[in-house]
Amino acid sequence: MVAWIAPGLTTIALCWRLDRRDGVALGFTAHDRDLMIDGLAYRAAPGMLPSSISLSDGFEVDTLDISGALTSDAIRGDDLAAGRWDGARVRLFAIDWTDPASEALPLARGELGGVSLRDGAFTAELAGPTALLEQPVVEYTSPECRAELGDRRCRVDMTSRRRLVSLLEVMDSITYRIDAGAVGNAYGYGRLRWMEGPNAGLTSAILSSDGGWLTLREAPPATAVPGMLVEIGEGCDKSLATCAGRFANAVNFRGEPFLPGNDLLTRYPGA
Known part of the structure; x- marks a missing residue:
């Protein structure tokens, strides 16, 4: 536990950092003035607050809602509607506002999910690391390739x-x-x-x-x-014919085009 949270009179400020996928990083704080933390200015944004934080030590999926008015020039409604903030990384922590260089108390982290806009305000859900546990452990079979053109499994030089x-x-x-x-x-x-x-x-x-x-x-x-x-x-329709004929990459094809599907069960002589 950080030392500054022990005294009876605490000086706690709630802060959160957002890192968009395009490299833009923004910092906000619930304090009444801006704070400089690790070289990033955390702007005072009293209209932007997270919901109550509830974390568990089990494998339940932890989520958190962040909502607020569009009061910051850095967060605009058209950017939210365009999806620039979808998938942004978020780190929520508490800091001693009298000494921003002191050790921070981490509270939550994750990625922003879908963002909704209504009456000049936005609401976004923060999915924590345990949300990864909801993803399938193994891939489903498919006649089409499950790799993306040019990724580490496809290996086509783009x-x-x-x-x-x-x-x-x-x-x-x-x-x-x-x-x-x-x-x-x-x-x-x-x-x-x-x-x-x-x-x-x-x-x-x-x-x-x-x-x-x-x-x-x-x-x-x-x-x-x-x-x-x-x-x-360039793109790919994920078929074996395109993979082999156009890219000469059939050895890295990640699909099962010749695996019989469920329709095989409905076939019978004379059908």
Whole structure:
């Protein structure tokens, strides 16, 4: 136990740090003034408070709700709606506000789940480390590959399969023409990363490609305009035929295309 919590008159300040997936880190505190802790400024945010903290020493899944008004310029409603804060890492701790350099008392940590917005306020659920226990221990069988193109199980080198291009034409919210061509549907099921504009840092799924045209699965949060710089990466439909014929990577295919399914049980002579 930290020493500063023992005296009868305590000087406890509640703090929490949020680290987004794009590298942005923010700090907030329930204290009435800003605190500098480990080189990060923790801004006073009295309108942003976590729910009561209840932790157990068992394997039950610990969760925590964080809610508050959108009072900070760093947390905006459009960023929350765009999903920039989904999956952000959160660390909640208590500190002695008279000596921010003293030892902190950790209270909870985890990742933000879905974020909901209503009447200028937000609510997010923090899932602790024990939430990992709810995930399946082993993978389910599937005819399609369960690896992601270019990951450590797939092992396809993506260096030459990603490129920076500019948008030449915006037909509608999901259809764009780029300044580079592609053979067939090479970028179908791939990813488009926005490098400029209001969508910078976000990623959109590519539904299909045809020459210099790309079609996204859904429209980005903000409107795209010609001239924007984006990064596009090739995709894979996760079939064995594509893995072997296009990528020559059948040895790393992570699926069971020839494993009989449950429909085999319904087959009988004369059916």
